[in-house]
Amino acid sequence: MAVIHDDFGRRRFLSQAVMAFGALFGMGALALRFMQFLVPSQKPRRYEAVLIGAEARLPMGEPVPMNLGGHKIMVLKTEEGIAAFSRRCTDLGCLVSWSKERGQFVCPCHQGVFDKTGRNIAGPPPRPLDRYQVVRRNGQLYVNIHMKGEEKVRDAGSGRLIAKSGWTG
Ligand code: FES
Numbered sequence: 106m107a108v109i110h111d112d113f114g115r116r117r118f119l120s121q122a123v124m125a126f127g128a129l130f131g132m133g134a135l136a137l138r139f140m141q142f143l144v145p146s147q148k149p150r151r152y153e154a155v156l157i158g159a160e161a162r163l164p165m166g167e168p169v170p171m172n173l174g175g176h177k178i179m180v181l182k183t184e185e186g187i188a189a190f191s192r193r194c195t196d197l198g199c200l201v202s203w204s205k206e207r208g209q210f211v212c213p214c215h216q217g218v219f220d221k222t223g224r225n226i227a228g229p230p231p232r233p234l235d236r237y238q239v240v241r242r243n244g245q246l247y248v249n250i251h252m253k254g255e256e257k258v259r260d261a262g263s264g265r266l267i268a269k270s271g272w273t274g
Pocket residue numbers: 194195196197198199212213214215216217228229230
């Protein structure tokens with residue numbers, strides 16, 4: 106009889122130990138997820154300067170569409186300077202194009218309109234077009250963009266990042 110009693114006690118102890126371990130493990134996992142929620146990991150965004158060409162060759166007043174590592178942009182040179190705009194409409198993301206007659210960016214989806222500074226002036230877009238920083242170095246223009254690794258295009262000679270398509274100087 107004593108043997109049966111000891112076996113029962115051992116089984117009960119083992120079962121409670123397993124349950125306690127499972128509960129502790131579960132609580133630990135929950136606490137870890139909660140900490141990740143409170144303190145999100147902050148991976149710094151990496152920006153790369155992509156060479157788009159010589160400033161002198163950029164036409165005045167007519168935006169040039171480009172694809173920089175999957176980022177579809179338009180670079181516009183005006184009397185005020187050079188700006189790079191995302192072509193993604195801030196309404197639902199359709200690609201805007203330039204209307205030469207109107208001197209505005211227009212969206213074909215719901216007739217959103219942006220002026221030459223990228224400001225939303227008509228239709229549903231809730232905010233201006235996103236902009237990219239343009240950097241001038243030794244007469245060459247670079248656009249700072251957040252690259253996705255597999256889409257980088259490098260110049261064979263210099264190893265510098267270059268525009269994937271569109272205008273280059
Ligand atoms: S997606 Fe451009 S106006 Fe709606």
